[in-house]
Amino acid sequence: MTLLRATAVSKRFGGLMALSEVDFTVAPGEFVAVIGPNGAGKSTFLNVLTGLSLPSAGKVQFDGRDITRAPTHGRVRAGLGRTFQHGRLFSRLSVLENVMVGAAIRTDRSETQLRELSLSVLDRMGLADDARRPIDSLSYGQRRMVELCRALACGPRVLLLDEPAAGLNSGEVELLMARLTALRAEHQLAVVLIEHNMGMVMRLAQRILVLNFGCRIAEGTPAEVQSDPAVLSAYLGEGYNDARD
Amino acid sequence: MADFIQLFVNGLALGSVYALAAIGFVIVYSATGVVNFAAGQFVMFGTFAGVAMLANAGLPWPVGYTAALLAMAAFGALFFIVVYLPLRTSPVVTVIIGTVAVGIVMQNAALLGFGSWPFRLASPLEGITIDIAGAAITAHAAMVVVVTGLLVGLIWLLFYRTALGIGMRAVAQDAEAARLMGLNVNLLLALSWILATVLAGIAGLLLGPMWFADVNMGDPIALKAFAATIIGGFGSLPGAIAGGLFVGLTELLGASYLSSAYKDLIAFVVMILFLLVRPQGVFGERIQDRG
Amino acid sequence: MRRYNSLITAAAILVLGGLLSLVLADYRLRLLNVSVISAIAVLGFNFAFGLAGLISLGHAAFVGFGAYALAILTTASGWSPWLAIPAAILVTTLFAGLIGYPLLRLRGHYLALATLGLNVSFTIVVTNWISLTGGTNGISGIPELRLGSFAFNDERRFLWLGLVMLALCAAFAITLQRSRHGRAMMAVRDDETAARMTGIDVTRVKIMALCLSAAFAALSGTLFATHVRFVAPEDFNYAHSIVYLAMLIVGGEGAVAGAVIGAALLTFLPEWLRFLGDAYLAFFGLMLLAILIFLPTGLVGLAGRLRRLGRGAQAETTR
Numbered sequence: 096m097t098l099l100r101a102t103a104v105s106k107r108f109g110g111l112m113a114l115s116e117v118d119f120t121v122a123p124g125e126f127v128a129v130i131g132p133n134g135a136g137k138s139t140f141l142n143v144l145t146g147l148s149l150p151s152a153g154k155v156q157f158d159g160r161d162i163t164r165a166p167t168h169g170r171v172r173a174g175l176g177r178t179f180q181h182g183r184l185f186s187r188l189s190v191l192e193n194v195m196v197g198a199a200i201r202t203d204r205s206e207t208q209l210r211e212l213s214l215s216v217l218d219r220m221g222l223a224d225d226a227r228r229p230i231d232s233l234s235y236g237q238r239r240m241v242e243l244c245r246a247l248a249c250g251p252r253v254l255l256l257d258e259p260a261a262g263l264n265s266g267e268v269e270l271l272m273a274r275l276t277a278l279r280a281e282h283q284l285a286v287v288l289i290e291h292n293m294g295m296v297m298r299l300a301q302r303i304l305v306l307n308f309g310c311r312i313a314e315g316t317p318a319e320v321q322s323d324p325a326v327l328s329a330y331l332g333e334g335y336n337d338a339r340d
Numbered sequence: 341m342a343d344f345i346q347l348f349v350n351g352l353a354l355g356s357v358y359a360l361a362a363i364g365f366v367i368v369y370s371a372t373g374v375v376n377f378a379a380g381q382f383v384m385f386g387t388f389a390g391v392a393m394l395a396n397a398g399l400p401w402p403v404g405y406t407a408a409l410l411a412m413a414a415f416g417a418l419f420f421i422v423v424y425l426p427l428r429t430s431p432v433v434t435v436i437i438g439t440v441a442v443g444i445v446m447q448n449a450a451l452l453g454f455g456s457w458p459f460r461l462a463s464p465l466e467g468i469t470i471d472i473a474g475a476a477i478t479a480h481a482a483m484v485v486v487v488t489g490l491l492v493g494l495i496w497l498l499f500y501r502t503a504l505g506i507g508m509r510a511v512a513q514d515a516e517a518a519r520l521m522g523l524n525v526n527l528l529l530a531l532s533w534i535l536a537t538v539l540a541g542i543a544g545l546l547l548g549p550m551w552f553a554d555v556n557m558g559d560p561i562a563l564k565a566f567a568a569t570i571i572g573g574f575g576s577l578p579g580a581i582a583g584g585l586f587v588g589l590t591e592l593l594g595a596s597y598l599s600s601a602y603k604d605l606i607a608f609v610v611m612i613l614f615l616l617v618r619p620q621g622v623f624g625e626r627i628q629d630r631g
Numbered sequence: 632m633r634r635y636n637s638l639i640t641a642a643a644i645l646v647l648g649g650l651l652s653l654v655l656a657d658y659r660l661r662l663l664n665v666s667v668i669s670a671i672a673v674l675g676f677n678f679a680f681g682l683a684g685l686i687s688l689g690h691a692a693f694v695g696f697g698a699y700a701l702a703i704l705t706t707a708s709g710w711s712p713w714l715a716i717p718a719a720i721l722v723t724t725l726f727a728g729l730i731g732y733p734l735l736r737l738r739g740h741y742l743a744l745a746t747l748g749l750n751v752s753f754t755i756v757v758t759n760w761i762s763l764t765g766g767t768n769g770i771s772g773i774p775e776l777r778l779g780s781f782a783f784n785d786e787r788r789f790l791w792l793g794l795v796m797l798a799l800c801a802a803f804a805i806t807l808q809r810s811r812h813g814r815a816m817m818a819v820r821d822d823e824t825a826a827r828m829t830g831i832d833v834t835r836v837k838i839m840a841l842c843l844s845a846a847f848a849a850l851s852g853t854l855f856a857t858h859v860r861f862v863a864p865e866d867f868n869y870a871h872s873i874v875y876l877a878m879l880i881v882g883g884e885g886a887v888a889g890a891v892i893g894a895a896l897l898t899f900l901p902e903w904l905r906f907l908g909d910a911y912l913a914f915f916g917l918m919l920l921a922i923l924i925f926l927p928t929g930l931v932g933l934a935g936r937l938r939r940l941g942r943g944a945q946a947e948t949t950r
Contacts, residue, residue, distance in 0.1 A: 147824060171830035183825035185818045187885065196818050200830035207808065211636040249830055375740040426924045432739050433686055437880060438923050440873055444916035452909055563751055566744050574741075601759040608748045608755075615745045616733045 097156075098123050098285055099144070099175070106139055106309075114309045116153070121253055124283040128296045131306035131319075132329055137289045138180065140306070141255050144287075145177050146170050157253075157280050172200060176251030180258050182239045184230050190241050191217065191226040197248035207255045216244045220274060236267045247278070253285040260292040268292065272299060293325035297321070305329070345475035347592050353481035353550065355588020356488035357383075361542035361565040362572070362580035363495065364536035370575050371512040371532035372424065374435055378443030381450075382537055386412055386544020387553045388450055392461045401464045409541050416537030420530045443558065450555040461548030484546045492581060499577075508532055538556025549565065560604070564591070567611040573624020582622060586610075634779055635668070637805035640887065647891025648794040652787050662898055667793040668854045670894035672877045674887065675847025676787040680876070681884040683815060683840035685830040686739065690848055690875050691747035692753040692767035695867025696723040697849025698856040699757065712776050714946035725892050727845030731838040750869040758864045769863030776857045789858055796854065800847060804887045808844075816840050817885075877919050883931025892930055 101119040114136045121127055127135050142148035144155060148168035155163045157173055174316060185193050194213035198204070203214070218225050220240055225233070230263065233241065239259060246254060260268045272295055278284055290296050296303065297317045305313040307329040313320055320326055365379045376382075389408035393399050399407060419442070429436045437446045468479035499505035510518040510526045519525045543561075551557065564587050572583025595603035614621055651663060657704055672694050679685045700719035706709040710718070730749070732929050757764045764770065776783045776792065783789045807813050818826040819836050827874055872898065882893020902913050926933055 145828060147827065166832070167827040168830050169830045171828065177827065177828050179828070183822045183828075185814075185821040185825065186823055187817050188814060192814055195811070196814050196826075196831070197829045199815065209811065245829060342658035357821075375743070390869045408868065423920070430923070430927070433680075433684075434684065434923050434927060436740060436743055437876060438920055441877075441916045444873075445913050445920070448910065448913035448916065449920055452913065565746070567748070569740075570744060602755065605752055608752045612745060612748050612752070615737060615741060619737060 096122060098158060098207050099287075100154075100155070100156045101140075101144060102145055102153040102154045104150045104155065105149040106136070106143055106148065114143065114150070115304070117309070117311050119144075119304060121285050121287060123252065124279065124285055126279065126286045126288070126299055126301045128288045128290060128300035128303045129306060130290065130293075130296060132301060133310075134308075135306040136309040137306055138257060141177065141257055141289060143285075144255060145175060146219050152320070171249055171251075173187065174250070174252035175255070176246040176249050176253070178242050178257060178259060179240070180247050180261065182212075182235070182242045183240055184212075184228050184238055184245075188230070189226070190222065190230065190233070193230070193241055194245045194248045197245040200249045213244075213248055216248050217241075220244050221270075236263050239263065251284065255287045255289075257289050258291065259288070260290060260295055268295060271295075275299065277295075341477070342474035343596075345473055346477060347479045347596055348589070349475070349485070350481055351589035351592035352585060353484040353588070354592060355585035356484050357543045357547045357550070357584075358561070358564050358568050358587050359540050359581045359584025360488060360491065360546070361561055361586045363492075363577060364543070365565055365567055365574060366577055366580045367532055367539070368536045369569075371508060372529055373434075374439065376536075377436055377439040377562065378446060378558075379540065379565050380414075380442045380558035380560070381446040381541060382540035382558075383547065383561050383565075384450060384555065384558035385446060386414065387548040387557070388454055388459075388544075388555075389541060390461050390545045390548050391454065391553050395459060395461060405545060408545060409538055412537050412541030413534050416534035417530060418531040419537065424529070424533060431619065443562075445560055447555055454555060456614030457556060458552035458554040461545075463549035466549070480549050483604040484550070487542075487546065491539070495577070499584035504528075504531070506537040508535075532599045538627040564588075564607060567607040569621070570611045570619075571607075571614050572622055573621030574619075577619070579621050579623035637802040640801040640805055644798045644801055645794055646889070647950075648797075652790045652794070654790075657786055659902075660790055663895075664786055664793055664800070665855060665924040666895040667790065667797050667850050669859060669875070669878065669898055670797055670891045671800050671826065671854065672823055672848050672851035673875050673882075673890040673894045674800050675844040675851070676875050676879055677804070677884065677890045678816065678840045678847070679844035681879060681886070681890070682808065682816035682820065682868070683837055685837060685840060686743040687746045687844070688743050688869060688876070689748075689750035689753070690844065691867045691869060693723055693727060693751060693845040693848035694844075694852040694855070694871070695757065695862075695864075696726060697852030698862045699764060699770070699852075701856045702773050702848070702862045702864045703763065704755075705774050706772055712774055712853075715939040716850070716853045717852050719942050720846050723852075724842050727842045728838060729746065730934035731841040732834075735834060735837040737839065747869055747872075750867075750872055754864050754868045757867070760871040763779050764864075767864060768802055769861055771861045771918035773856050773860040773862070775860065783857075785799070793858075795856060796850065800850070801887050801891065804890075808887065812836075812839070877915075880919065880927075881922055881929055883929030883933075884930040886929075889929050889931040896930075 097120045099121040101117060103116045103118060104114055105116055106114040107163065118305065125324060129140065131137055138149065143150045146162070149164060154161060155176060157170065162170055162173070186195065188196065191210070191213055191219055195209050198209045198212045214223060214226060217226055220243065222237070222240060223247060224242065225237065230238065243259065259271060275286060276299070279286065288300065300317055303315065303317060303320045304311060305326050312325045312329060313323045315323070346584055361379060361383050364382065365376055367376055368376050386408065389411045392403070393404040393407045394401070397404070422440060427435050432447055463480040465479035465483055469476045470482055499509055506533060507523050508528050509517070510521070510523060511525050515525050568583030568587045569580055570583070571586055572579030572581070590606045591603055594606045598606070648667070652660065655663065669801060672690065679687050683869050686859070697719040700722050701712065701715040704715040705712050734742070734745055758767055772903050815831050815836050818829065818831060819833050823833055842845070878893035878897045879917055882891070883889025901911055903934060904914060907914055
């Protein structure tokens, strides 16, 4: 059973083919990583999946329904969540209020219920004490964690994370990994992770999709991908294969 | 037929003035990202610079015009230092309101300096008319069209054939990269403002004899200039010209053939339609946030 | 974000305003009425601009729409002004919703220019559709508001009515701002992309903000019409839109108190600075520019900053 499916997705910007016929599936509760060198089209791919960008060709389906041209807020309500590469928070709202914006996707809950829900999400991520603080007083790592809380407050079934470890120190990365693992165990949450931190990718991902220049060049388990010559030459250059042989 | 020719030429002349105001507006927007809501007041200042130099000081035409334009250039530099530089890092909204505020100051300063009675600014070609197919065209109107055409040509030469102009365009496209290439970005930005101010000044000097010199004339001109840039295409020089001519022609032809009362509405309705249907205008940029 | 109780604010408005109504003389009472009427309009503008970030330079057109709707209904169709007020608000809000849908796809200076164009178009139409609006002569003879035999026909009485309306509007505005709808509007202004990604229907939020602003503006317009009992095109031209914008900037955008304080301040300022004569407008422009450069969060923001400084100093001394 597939929760999220992309079929032959292409995206063209003028003369540049940012994505070329990319296929992608995510099953409920699965942990999939999307990796590739800089400029490979990973963020563009996330934008197409979330509706911030429309594909030039191809289809996106969620839960069997075609969402290729559906507005972003509709996809969020269906169960698709996402965090951004540098953490995009609402600067005039406090930490708690930011998370409450996410929780407000549940139109049937009262203000008090939204607050409780948001506080419990913050508490699980260890940020309960910072609930009332303004955004500009947070550290970079804390901001990214608040953004994650806000995305979780929307109750997603698939969570797309755009380089969540970027800018975090190793302690924060370990914490993030532990929290993601715990979340998945509790909630049957599928995660799509875009990352450059290979340690994190190899330890958490069940399946990895490798992009380069907008094309899918490999897909498989961490072990398979690590030894795939196409992947190695994409990251290390053509000379690697020649040197090896 | 004679009536139509007369209206058409006068419409072209009025449109040329709008086009000059719009060009100045576009230059500043392209170079600095600032939407100058005081653009109309800049034109008004040009007209009154003419009043000061020619009517009040009684200087002969060439000297008076030159003095007026030098005064406008100085004002442009002043504006750059006092208004643009402090607001450079502020959000779009703040800059818009800032230029509105400056417009209010300018209008009031003119009121204090010149009083509220309209002045008559004479043209150097006062009283001379030309006959085209039975229509009596004022030489001034013809001169406006010719001068505008020459100016547009000169501006094109500046931007595409001189190092200075290319530098200004570079700064307009990417100030950071221009700085890294060793261009003096601040100087080029200041020059963009000064050029825009001088163009507005010329527009004012040309417009004066066609209307009256009135401290309140800035607002209607600004609105027409904005409509012109939207219709022609925001950020596009050919768009500013085409838009300006269109607005001038529809104003005069519309007043005669459609409705004198609603003549001003035509330009705004067209502007709003463009904004709703084709915001990039005829020639313009795609609507994206400036990076 | 300041946290104050909507009831406390409403009470403060009523008490302070009530005291002033008993103490001030007729001319100042008139200015106070103008302040209250403007404050309601600026409260509305705060939803559109302060919260949702819509640069609308056409707010005065909504005020005018409401004012003229009431004027026409009461003078040409003989409606009671009490019925005409909600009707005018409804009509103006519908109008805002209709034009909002295409208009709010625009952003930044495009939206500013479009709303400016709308305001100017409004003025042109109202000036020239003489059979409906009386043209430049306007519409006079608007009936006064009365409850039974008690007529709101002098400044003091009208002020009491105005204060009650303002208190209600302020309480509503604070409640809304602190609710999920207020947060959604602020989210849209702060980061539209992130707002989408948090499940917010950005277009709907913007239209709601515009409709709310139009409703408040229409109420302000109806009060204007029943206060002065005469409406004319130049009362609603885009210069007034600029004034509303200035009132909010000076008072402090995004804050209910800012809207009210800004409205009162900029209504009384020309009075206090009467000695400047013709130079008042130049001073006003310079003051606005100075505030934009040095005090962009307005007076409310300044008060907040001073409070934080005071708190910091207190923390120092207790250490």
